[in-house]
Structures are given as C-alpha cells and as structure tokens.
Amino acid sequence: TPATDCQPSLRDRARHSLRHFLADFTQLEREYPHTYPKSILRAEGAYVYDEAGHRLLDAGTHLGACQIGHGSAEVAERIARQVKRLEFIALDGGISHPYAVALAQRLAGMVLCDDPIFSFTNSGSESNELAFKIARQYHRRRGQPQRVKILSRVGSYHGSTYAAAAATGVAAFKEGFGPLPEGFIQGAQPSPGRCGQCGPSDACSMACFDAFSRTVENEGPATVAAIIAEPVAIPQAVKVPHPEYFTRLRKFCDHHGILLIIDEVVCGFGRTGKMFGAEHFGVRGDIVTYAKGLTSGYVPMGAVAVSRRVEEVFKDSPLLHLNTYAGHPVACEAAMAVLDITERDGLVAHAARMQAVLRRELERMQAGVPRVRHLCVIGLLSSTLADISDQADPDATVRKVRKLAYDHGLLVRISRDGALLGAHFYPPLVVSEADIVSGVKALGQALEAI
Ligand code: PLP
Numbered sequence: 001t002p003a004t005d006c007q008p009s010l011r012d013r014a015r016h017s018l019r020h021f022l023a024d025f026t027q028l029e030r031e032y033p034h035t036y037p038k039s040i041l042r043a044e045g046a047y048v049y050d051e052a053g054h055r056l057l058d059a060g061t062h063l064g065a066c067q068i069g070h071g072s073a074e075v076a077e078r079i080a081r082q083v084k085r086l087e088f089i090a091l092d093g094g095i096s097h098p099y100a101v102a103l104a105q106r107l108a109g110m111v112l113c114d115d116p117i118f119s120f121t122n123s124g125s126e127s128n129e130l131a132f133k134i135a136r137q138y139h140r141r142r143g144q145p146q147r148v149k150i151l152s153r154v155g156s157y158h159g160s161t162y163a164a165a166a167a168t169g170v171a172a173f174k175e176g177f178g179p180l181p182e183g184f185i186q187g188a189q190p191s192p193g194r195c196g197q198c199g200p201s202d203a204c205s206m207a208c209f210d211a212f213s214r215t216v217e218n219e220g221p222a223t224v225a226a227i228i229a230e231p232v233a234i235p236q237a238v239k240v241p242h243p244e245y246f247t248r249l250r251k252f253c254d255h256h257g258i259l260l261i262i263d264e265v266v267c268g269f270g271r272t273g274k275m276f277g278a279e280h281f282g283v284r285g286d287i288v289t290y291a292k293g294l295t296s297g298y299v300p301m302g303a304v305a306v307s308r309r310v311e312e313v314f315k316d317s318p319l320l321h322l323n324t325y326a327g328h329p330v331a332c333e334a335a336m337a338v339l340d341i342t343e344r345d346g347l348v349a350h351a352a353r354m355q356a357v358l359r360r361e362l363e364r365m366q367a368g369v370p371r372v373r374h375l376c377v378i379g380l381l382s383s384t385l386a387d388i389s390d391q392a393d394p395d396a397t398v399r400k401v402r403k404l405a406y407d408h409g410l411l412v413r414i415s416r417d418g419a420l421l422g423a424h425f426y427p428p429l430v431v432s433e434a435d436i437v438s439g440v441k442a443l444g445q446a447l448e449a450i
Contacts, residue, residue, distance in 0.1 A: 028399055038406065043070030046431045048411065056406065057439040059427040060413035064234075064266040064381075065297030068341045069430035075298050075337045082333035091120075091327045100327035103335050112262070112278045113288045113305040120327040121302035124265035124291035125159025128228065130304050131261045131287045132163050133321060134314075135226035138259065141313040147225045147257075148182075151216055153189035156233045158263055167228055170235050183225075187215030189233060190241035194374060204242045213252055221256035226287070228261040231277025234424065236417040238376040238383040246283035259286040259310065265302070266381070269293030270342060270429050273352030273379030280378075286310050296338045301331035347429040351379045357433050358382055358425070361440035369447045373420070381426045386447055389419035397421065401446045408442035423447070 028036040039051040040061075046069055048058045058066065068075070082099070089097055104118040121127045132150055139147035152158060154169040165174055166184035174180060188211035192198075197207040216224055229249065233239045253260040262285030267277025271293060274280055278288070287310065291302035325331075342348065359377040362384060366372040374385040391397040394416055401421060402414045413424040423443055427435065 028403075031396065031399060032403060035403070045069040045071065046428045046435050054409065056409050056411045057427060057431075057435055057442070058411050059425045059431075059439050061411040062297055062428070063292070063413075064271060064426055065292040065295075066428040067269050067271065067293040067296045068338055068345075068347060069296075069428045072296075072298070072337075072341065074341065075296075075334060078333050078337040079298065079330055082330045086329045088325075088328060088330070090324055092322070097327070097329055097332075099329045099332035099336075103327075103332045106336070106339065107303065107305065110275060111288055111290075111305050112276055112284045113286070113307050114284060115308040116288070116305035117308070117311050119304045119306070119321075120331070121291070121304065121323060122300045122325050122328075122331075123159070123302050124263075124289065125161040125164040126323070127265065127289035127291055127302035127304050128158045128164045128167065128261075128263060129161055130321060130323075131228070131289050132167070132226070134287060134304070134306060134310065134319060135259045135261065137319055138310050138313055139225050144222075144257075146223050149219055149224045150184050151212075151219070151224055151227045151258075152184065152186050153212065153229060153233065154186045155189040155191065155235055155239065156186075156228075156230055156263075157235045158228060158230075159265075185215065185219055187212035189239060190245055191237070191239050192242070193376075194237065206242050206245060206248065208241075209245055209248055216252075216256070216258075221258060224256065224258045226259040226261050227253055228263055230263040230265070231267045231280060231283075232272055232378055232381065234266055234381065234383065236383075236415070236420075236422055237374060237385055238378065238381055238424070240376060240378050241281070243281065246278070246281035250283050253286075261285060261287045261289065263289050265289060265291045269296075269338075270348040270351050271379055271381050271426065273348065273355050275348050294338070295331055295334040298334045298338065299328070299331045301328065301335060342429075345430075351429045354429075354431060354433070354436060355379050357436050358440070361436055362425075365440050365444035365447075369444055371447065371450075380429055380431065382424070384423045384425065384443070384447075385417075386421045386423070387419060388416070388421045388450070391450065394419065394421070397450055400450060404446035404449050405442055408445050410439050410442035410446070412439075412443055421447075 040048045042049050047055050152167045156169045158164045158167040163181050166180040169186040188208040190208045198204045262278050268290045286307050288305040295301045362375045371386045373387050376383050388394050388397050398416045405412050415422045
C-alpha cells in the first residue's frame with residue numbers, strides 16, 4: 001500500500017531535522033547511512049506505514065500505549081467534536097466539567113481500588129509522582145511524618161521524571177542524573193525461572209518476596225510510606241509473579257501500615273488479557289496509577305485512583321498539587337471513546353485468546369533459534385531473551401536486530417541486558433492470529449541472522 005502522497009521530501013526533511021531534534025538516530029545513521037531516521041507517516045489497526053510505503057506490524061514502538069489499534073476514525077471524530085465543544089478548561093478554583101466527572105465515575109466502577117476518587121495527569125511518570133506525594137502527605141497528616149520511604153523493586157520501571165526515576169529499579173535510567181530525591185529504595189523482584197534462587201517458575205518458593213520483606217524490615221517499616229509495584233514488570237524481561245505474591249504483599253503492607261501503590265501504566269486496559277493486571281492476582285491498591293492504554297495513545301493522559309480510606313485525610317484541606325492539563329476535556333473524551341471501543345469489540349477477551357497464539361509462535365521460533373533462552377507471555381505482552389555472548393559488539397547487535405526486524409516488516413522493542421538481548425513483542429490488542437504469526441516469524445528471522 002503506498003504510504004502517502006508526500007514521501008520523498010518528508011524523508012529528506014526528517015534527516016535534515018536531526019540537527020534540531022534530540023533523538024537517538026545518530027548512531028543508527030552512522031552504522032546504516034541513508035537508512036535512518038525512518039519516518040512513520042500513517043498508521044491503521046496494528047500496522048504503521050513508513051515514508052517508503054513499507055507496512056510494518058507495530059509490536060512495540062507505541063511502548064505499550066496502543067490498545068485499540070491505530071487510526072480509529074471513531075476516536076478521531078469524538079476528539080474533534082470535543083475540541084469544538086470545549087477544548088480546554090482547567091480544573092481549578094471551583095471549576096469542573098462533566099467530561100472529567102463522567103470519566104472518573106466510569107473508571108470508579110472498573111478499577112481495583114476501594115471506592116476510589118481520581119486525579120488525572122498527562123503521563124505514567126506524572127501519575128507515579130502524584131502517588132508518591134499523596135502517600136507521604138497521607139502519613140504526615142496522620143501524625144507519622146517519619147514515613148517517607150518509597151520501596152520498589154529492582155527491574156521495575158516507573159517513569160523518567162525525578163521521583164519516578166528514583167523509584168525505577170534499572171540503573172541505566174538513573175546514572176548521571178544525581179542527586180535523585182531521597183528515600184527511594186529497591187528490593188528484590190519476582191523473576192520466575194530466572195531468579196537463580198527457586199529454579200523453574202512452578203517450583204517458585206517466593207524467595208524474592210522474603211528478600212523484599214527483609215529489605216523493608218532493615219529499612220524500618222515505620223519509616224516506609226509506600227511500596228510501589230507493577231502487577232507484571234517488564235524491563236529486561238516480562239516478569240509474572242507467583243499467584244500468591246500480591247496476596248502476601250498486600251498483607252505485609254496492611255500489617256505494617258504501609259500504602260500499596262499498584263502501577264498499572266503498562267498492564268492496564270487489557271494488555272495482559274484482563275482489564276487490569278491486578279485482576280490476575282486479586283489485589284487492590286490503596287493508590288493505583290494509569291496512563292498509556294487509558295487513551296490508547298490518541299492523546300496523552302494518566303490517572304491516579306485513591307481509595308476512600310486514603311482520601312479521607314485530604315477532606316478538609318486538599319493536597320496542593322497543580323497540573324494545568326489535568327483532566328483535559330479532549331483527553332477525557334478520548335478515554336471514553338477508547339473504553340467504548342474496548343468494551344464493544346471485546347478487546348480484552350481477544351487479548352486473552354491471542355496469548356495462546358503468541359506463546360505457540362514464540363515457542364516455535366525458539367525451537368528454530370538456539371540462542372533464544374527464555375520466553376514469557378501474558379496476554380499480548382511478551383519478552384524473548386536471546387544469548388548474544390558470542391557477539392563482539394553487543395550494542396551493535398541490538399541495533400542490527402532492530403534493523404533486520406524492520407526490514408522484515410516488524411517494529412519491536414529490542415534492548416540489551418549484559419549478554420542477553422531482549423525483544424519485547426507487544427502489539428495492539430486488535431492484532432489477528434495471522435499478524436502474530438508473521439510478526440514472530442520476522443523476529444525469528446532477525447535473531448537467526450545474527
Ligand atoms: N510505569 C510503567 C510500568 C511504565 O512502563 C512506564 C512507561 O513505560 C511509566 C510508568 C512511565 O510512563 P510515561 O512514559 O507515560 O511517563
């Protein structure tokens with residue numbers, strides 16, 4: 001399919017614009033002259049189209065935001081209607097609007113948080129920042145100002161702003177930015193089949209939980225404001241915890257008076273084959289954070305659900321936290337449209353059904369590509385780890401695999417963790433069985449070629 005009517009000049013413009021645009025194209029351009037940057041000009045469903053007219057399965061370049069598929073005319077029309085009706089008004093000084101109220105009411109009936117009240121943000125990082133502020137103020141207002149620490153897990157990602165980065169358990173995202181905010185500490189993460197302590201996941205003894213609770217105990221539970229955890233963490237590899245992990249974590253938090261923040265930024269809105277990742281574990285958060293799938297990336301938006309029990313302490317004197325675009329009417333309408341489509345088209349059940357297809361195809365690929373060491377799949381979220389210890393320049397190998405996948409019609413997230421190459425394959429929830437078959441085949445071809 002021809003991509004657009006303005007291809008050649010756009011490619012040139014994109015290349016020239018590198019001088020004024022901060023992005024990581026330059027190394028790729030040096031290695032593959034006249035090839036990068038690739039410009040994506042349009043998208044539809046699970047596919048995007050570049051400036052040369054190539055059609056690519058988008059299995060990750062949306063970073064987990066795209067749930068309902070690209071290019072929905074229905075969402076576009078509703079966004080346009082909202083712009084004409086009320087494009088923006090800030091939720092401030094006693095002013096509200098029905099679009100934020102209606103969205104909060106709808107979400108309240110869905111989320112795993114007791115009788116929640118919502119604040120809206122513009123991203124996952126902002127949602128987590130707000131969650132940390134709420135947690136610290138909650139304890140301060142209850143006469144426990146020493147409870148300031150935020151515990152998270154190694155191998156978790158919570159965002160790029162300062163506190164969210166401080167809570168992130170991946171060193172590369174923090175190095176060179178210090179000093180980071182104080183009071184952020186990381187403990188052990190579940191990593192079934194890879195933790196080196198329990199062996200295969202079916203024999204998991206939750207040694208990770210014991211190690212994590214020891215970290216909290218060493219810090220002093222009475223100094224801890226909150227523990228933040230994603231239902232399924234994804235950096236380096238997708239990590240699905242033992243079915244009892246969150247039951248134990250919830251009990252541990254309650255026992256020590258620590259708030260539990262669940263980060264649903266990636267898992268939320270169907271990605272794992274349930275509407276929310278926490279549903280796999282039956283766990284309810286005191287505070288729950290969202291973004292990405294909330295609007296399926298059509299416009300930026302995040303949200304924070306706060307349980308009534310926590311909210312009670314802010315009743316007489318609200319938290320002073322201003323965010324100009326919080327509850328942006330256009331984002332609210334986009335979220336409503338995305339929820340309508342998700343429910344009407346049964347996308348969460350579809351993602352759950354596609355899990356078996358994705359697993360089957362990845363296992364088939366693994367059988368043919370010996371360097372593949374580890375697979376993990378939940379819903380339409382997956383990771384493949386390949387051994388690249390034989391590669392002279394592992395970073396160049398990462399770039400090569402990315403390029404080869406692209407050449408085979410696949411946009412997939414490729415990263416490196418030491419001698420392992422990680423491929424995160426997580427397409428929009430509208431993906432078909434045939435799309436998964438051809439997409440995984442492309443990934444296999446790229447991995448085979450190295
Ligand atoms: N939390 C999780 C689990 C994420 O995966 C991300 C982003 O990938 C974030 C938070 C930060 O979200 P954003 O990039 O919208 O700030």
